Amino acid sequence: MTRVGGQGGSPAAPRAVDVARLAGVSQKTVSRVFNAERYVSDDVRRRVLGAAEELGYRMNSAARALASGRTRSIGVVTLGTALYGPASLLIGIERAARDAGYALRVVNTLEGDRGGVAGAVESLLEQGVDGIVVSEPIDESDEGSVSLSVDVPVLVLGAPATFGGPRAVTAGVGAESLARAATEHLLDLGHVTVHHLAGPQRWFAARDRLGGWRAALSARGRLQPPVLEGDWSAASGYAAGRELASAGDVTAVFAANDDMAIGLIRALTEAGLRVPDDVSVVGFDDIPVSAYVTPPLTTMRQPFDAVAHEGLRLLVQAIEKPDAEPAPANDPPVELVVRASTAPPVARTTPARGRRSASRSNGSAHAPPAGNGPPATD
Amino acid sequence: MTRVGGQGGSPAAPRAVDVARLAGVSQKTVSRVFNAERYVSDDVRRRVLGAAEELGYRMNSAARALASGRTRSIGVVTLGTALYGPASLLIGIERAARDAGYALRVVNTLEGDRGGVAGAVESLLEQGVDGIVVSEPIDESDEGSVSLSVDVPVLVLGAPATFGGPRAVTAGVGAESLARAATEHLLDLGHVTVHHLAGPQRWFAARDRLGGWRAALSARGRLQPPVLEGDWSAASGYAAGRELASAGDVTAVFAANDDMAIGLIRALTEAGLRVPDDVSVVGFDDIPVSAYVTPPLTTMRQPFDAVAHEGLRLLVQAIEKPDAEPAPANDPPVELVVRASTAPPVARTTPARGRRSASRSNGSAHAPPAGNGPPATD
DNA sequence: CGCAGTCATGACAGCGCAGTCATACGGGAC
DNA sequence: GTCCCGTATGACTGCGCTGTCATGACTGCG
Structure with a gap:
């Protein structure tokens, strides 16, 4: 040597x-x-x-870390998916961390990976991170909700702070209130009730959205149709859409994310239903293509970047000034983006041929000729 | 202390x-x-x-790193975008790295960040990574193509290996041959020529796709219409679509990614052109929603996961057995996914009303009518 | 039986920094 | 002039591990 x-x-x-x-x-x-x-x-x-x-x-940062006891790095536990939400959060986190002088170490937990989050956190602790971000964790535990207990500060994104242990912080708008607003948008348009295409219920984010939908319906005393559960993918939205189309009494659907909404719309369209004339659909996230699908999707925009920055601010504060009060999170702004996939319901007098709703803003919402061959499943 | x-x-x-x-x-x-x-x-x-x-x-991994001179970690330089390609690659890299016993450190380079890659690499070296992955770098330099020179092994994904210095390795199918196959698919359908909606030319991936398109047209002596350049976004595809719609003589477009293809189709549809009856469109990447937009998109699937794994295998080998020959990369399989956005051209006798092409069934890789170019296994 | 070779373990040093303390210098305040 | 405090620098040490080498114990074989 x-x-x-x-x-x-x-x-x-x-x-x-x-x-x-x-x-x-x-x-x-x-x-x-x-x-x-x-x-x-x-x-x-x-x-x-x-x-x-x-x-x-x-x-030599290893020597520095050894001598100082700090690594100037933050660990991120995120899901191994290319979904827009988690990916956007990760980018925001990286940027905010770098701005604060921290490097980023990333561990993915694959869905279905039991004890995934705990294991990922363990590996980050071994790497000696100064703080941990748990982004959009899913609850894989059988024994109800788990809770990490670690000595470094923890930021939880997309789940209750308690998930990250007693002293964890969190940031972000409550998805529940957003989901509620999305549902209310449909009710305000005059729909008697709203169906919900939920995300996988092991995701906290999916549960919150379901809860918001429930709350909106309850508050107005509307009946709650049975919930369909997808897996965030357009394919699962498509499958759900076929079910809904055969149900026959659906006029409005709130999908827990845009991908599912797109698959859903595809299935409805293939079944001869027009969106929004026969069925209104609201998505969630406002992924970049949502404005350009047919019809352009009404959706709830999520301020991922703002959430990441706000969260990291709190985390860094917890790292560097452990005693200071955990300043309450500034809730970032949110926004319902109304495009052409939602409209007032049309009385179903004529079997399947409603009056066209007044043309809406940008999207000349051409209903494409029905009956294009079904896309390859998956 | x-x-x-x-x-x-x-x-x-x-x-x-x-x-x-x-x-x-x-x-x-x-x-x-x-x-x-x-x-x-x-x-x-x-x-x-x-x-x-x-x-x-x-x-304590800092102590271990200090004593052993190795950190058992790999640094990734990636672009700060939620685009499907880079995000999927990152996930694949993380997984492969973890399987090989390496932790991951991530640095983003924001587009427009001059000298971004070099700076990111520098920060990774400071962190003492054992190897570096440069994923989908963009060429921000004014003086032509840059080339890193570092002492640790480098894997370049989505750019020429030389970008990463003399001893860098690379993996992945040449995007050029894929783009060529995509273009040939359209030519095989009978289109006289194919327009190209390119990605931003500072991306190597975008240049390769442009090159493949050129090659396909040249090989058959077809004329090359002017190239439109987008920024990968559906919005830019939409803008390009408006231009193409007004041009009037377009029957086939190869878009450099699916998002742009979706925006493009939207613009064409709004202009009264039908896809694929009036204009065929091929995308690139096969993002998850592509099968569910209207019409379902014919696109070139990229094997991101296989590329990441193969690349990491090479990188880890370069780290652990520096002397062994850099085993030639096994090119992963690729696949043209034919869905409903492409069809033979229709003679433009009647202004804008072509005969519907024979209904194309569900779309998984059907051999399209005319001599289907083999899915380019490079 | 003796010796070499394998297996199993420990003593010790040092990786390259940051923390702590000591030191030295200089400029007011008194 | 003396004291004191703010500034500027260096000597020394130790962070927690791994590499190297030394040391036994045990095995097998001639």
Whole structure:
């Protein structure tokens, strides 16, 4: 384990002492410069930076972590899916973390991976992260809701803070109130009731949306049709759409995300039902294509980026000022984007041929000729 | 900096020596057990593991990294977008890395961030990763193509290996041949030529697709209509669609990704053109909703997961056996998914009213009428 | 029986930093 | 002039692990 000098392969990476020697200062002073500590004269700082540049010096973060007990990194537990929501959150988290001077370590938990979150958290702790973000966890436990208990600060996104242990923080708008607003939009249009195509109920986000839908209907004393459950995919939305189409009495559906809404609309369309003339559909998330599908989708936009930033602000505060009060989260703004997939219900006098609703904003909502061959399943 | 015993906050985390003491062995033996080294008796192993469990011992990976010179982690440079391709690759990379025993550190480069990749790589090197994955880099440099030069192994995904320096490896099917196959599918259907809606040309992936389209047309001596350039978004596809609709002589379009294809179809539909009767559209990626939009999209599926796994295999080999030959990549399979957005052209005798093409059934890879170009297994 | 080889374990040093403390210098306040 | 405090720097040490080497115990074989 001797440092090989110049010969053989690349020369050993320069260390702080090497920089110190070249700059004519002590190793400790180099450390001071690189940590932007106080009490370093401008002259010395310049010499050190110059020497570092000359040698191509890079700090060894493992050594720093060992000596300081902090890694300046944040671990993220996220689901191994390319779904728009989790992916957007991850991006927002990375950016916010970097802005705060933290590196990111990522562990995925695959759905169906029992004890996935706990295992992922364990592996992050082993890596010595200073804080942990649990993004959109799913509840795989049999014994009801689990709760992590770790010593580092935890931020939970898309689930109750208690999921992350007693001292965890959370951020984001309650999905429940958003779901409620989406449902109310349909009721306000005059629909007698609203069907719900729910997400997988092991997801907290899916439960919240279901709850919001229930709340909206209850509040107006409307009856709650049976709930369909999908898996967030357009394919599952399509399957649900076929069921709903055969049910026959459906005029409005609130889908728990846009992908399912798109599959749903496809199935309805194939069954000869027109959206929104016969059935109104509201999605959730406002994924980028939602404005361009046929018909353009009315949906609840989620402020993923704002949520990630707000959450990270809280997490970093918990890391750096453990004693300060956990400043209450500023709820980011949310927005129901009304496009062309929702309209007032049409009296079903004529079997399947309602009056066209007044043309709505941008989308000349052409109903495509029904009966295009069903798409490949999955 | 004394270790505080039990009182005040949580007790200090147990170290290997603590475990060793409890198990009645030396600290080095604990290290051996946790590294699964040879020459540890079963009895000792059990005692050590028991003691570790009892104390809740977790290895300190910073110390391990410092002592061993390896972090057992891989850094990923990826673009800060929720696009399906990059997101899917990231997931595949994480999974493959974990399977190989590596943790993942992620740095995003925002588009428009000059020198973004180089800066991101620098920050990863500082974190001491054992290898680096550069996923779908974009070329922000003014001076032509850049090339990293780092000491750790590099895997480049979605760009020429040379982008990652002289010894970098790469994996994945050449996007060029895929794009060529997509274009040929349209030509085989009988279209005289094919328009191209390209991705942003700073992306290598976008350039490759453009190149493949060019190659397909050149090979058959067809004229190359002017290229439209989008930014991968459905919105940009929509804008391009409006232009194409007004051009009037378009019968087939190859869009560089599915989102743009969806926006494109929307614009064409609004302009009164029918897809595929008047205009055929092929996308690229096969994002999950593509099968459920109207019409279901013919598209080139990309085997993201296979590419990530194959790439990581190569990277891990380069890390662990630097001398072994960089085994040539096994090109993963690719697949043109024919759905309902493509059809033979219809003679434009009557202004805008073609005969409906024979109904195409459910769409999984049907051999389309004319000599179907083989799905380019590169 | 003796010796080499394999297996099992421990002692010790050092990875490259940051923390702590000591030191030295300089400029007011008195 | 002296004291004190703010500034600037260095010496030394230790973070918790792994690498190397030394040391026994045990095996098998001539």
